[in-house]
Amino acid sequence: MRARAAIVGVADDASPTGELERSGRDLEVAMVAAALEDAGLTRDDVDGVCHTSSSMRLAEALGIHPTFTDSTNTGGSSFEVHAEHAAAAIAAGLCEVVVGVYASTPRSDRRAGRTRRRPERDPDDPIVEWELPYGLRLPMAPYAMAASRHMATFGTTSEQLAEIAVSTRRWASMNPRARYRDPITVDDVLASPYECEPLHRLDCCLVTDGAGAFVMTSAERARDLAKPPVYVLGAATCHDHSMISQMPDLTTTPGRVSGSRAFAMAGLGPADVDLLMGYDSFTITALLHLEDLGFCAKGEGGPFVEGGRTAPGGSLPMNTNGGGLSYTHPGMYGMFLIVEAVRQLRGACGERQLPEPQVAVAHGSGMVLSCMSTLVLGTQATV
Amino acid sequence: MNGAVTPGSRLEPGVGQGAEPFWEATRTRTLVLPWCTACDQPFFYPRPFCPRCLGRTIQWQPAAGTGVVYAFTVEHRAEVDPFAGGEPFVVALVELAEGVRMLSNVVGCPPGQVRVDLPVAVCWEPLSDGRHLPQFTPVVAGVPS
């Protein structure tokens, strides 16, 4: 599967106001059209679709009749899973041009009174019986518990977690569409109110409107298209629980499995990575990725992020778009990991562009540290 | 089956498949655990089969009712406040003496006193239908405080 498929088109939309004008299917189709235009392809080329709730309704809206369809929903990592499945399907000859798309507008929905009630939980879902009666706040409380366990086990501090938010904000300062661009300090993070202790408000991702799409095709077809192809060198997924009380070890995510499998497929390791796009729903989430993907040993994520190591100028650039912490986070953020990784590998990121990156990792995290999905992406030079 | 919200805004748990003995025992404030006879191991949450071997021979045994805090959070801005007091409260994963982990609350002490590895013992919060919800409180020298 290595380098048999490539991402050839991307699009995303977000705004410093946190709100977008379009919403729903209208916004999704606009993203699909923009990503196809970016690729130099048209709607008629598409024979595969990915969507987190209904790839069938999406295809109907687009007026197409795909031979590959994927409605997998693993939460925020859904888009990395879609890309993995699409790459496998393309390599197997099931289809040739796949689009994946996401749009969500929680912020403008709320202001416009369009807020849909949270879908009723399935009464047979064990979380209703065994977790929600205790007032478990989702999604924050499970991540806060993971942070408490990491702190107690390894001596990780709130200051170290705050370093991640500070470094990410420095990247956001170079993204004109980021929700928050003003620099912050460790003290600012620690002075922000607790949401779920030990996580402060500035340890938590935003709630904004956002949308994005990717187009993937075969390596053969990718060579003749508008933009430099970004190859899928490795891809893997693993989940080990759905609710937090069933997570085997709150300091180790299934990203340890997805990461090592994706790196093995790519024939690469953490030392080869020029950019990590690691899902930052919370600061602790990103810290766990650094350990589980092997950028540092288990338990050493705290010291690793000190001194701006993931900030502009640091040795491991992480979340150069400003991340879910400062750019945008519409609910399921994984699409934006892919879009930024592709743009960096193309050299199209303007002020925040890294110097000639060749390998990027997009590492999605879904539900409550439940489902991790890792994409290792590379330029033509890595093939 | 369906959860119901009481005036205190607590979501009252339903009784899922295989969990009847657990909830019935709470009527007498007794904590019981399902054990797989093939594995000779307890598991949690209750279900009609063992999550290790899928075996269906389950024996219910009383638990010691003691454990330690494995992980916790102090919720400062709850969306659903089971205590209806608007005050910070503790949600914790408690590792029972038998080795299984369950989500619960730590009550009976200021949130600031809760820490990982704190010894705790079960205590009971009445539900509207005669059952009780197991919660935990710190123990001092083996006795609930």
Ligand SMILES: [Zn+2]
């Ligand atoms: Zn068994």
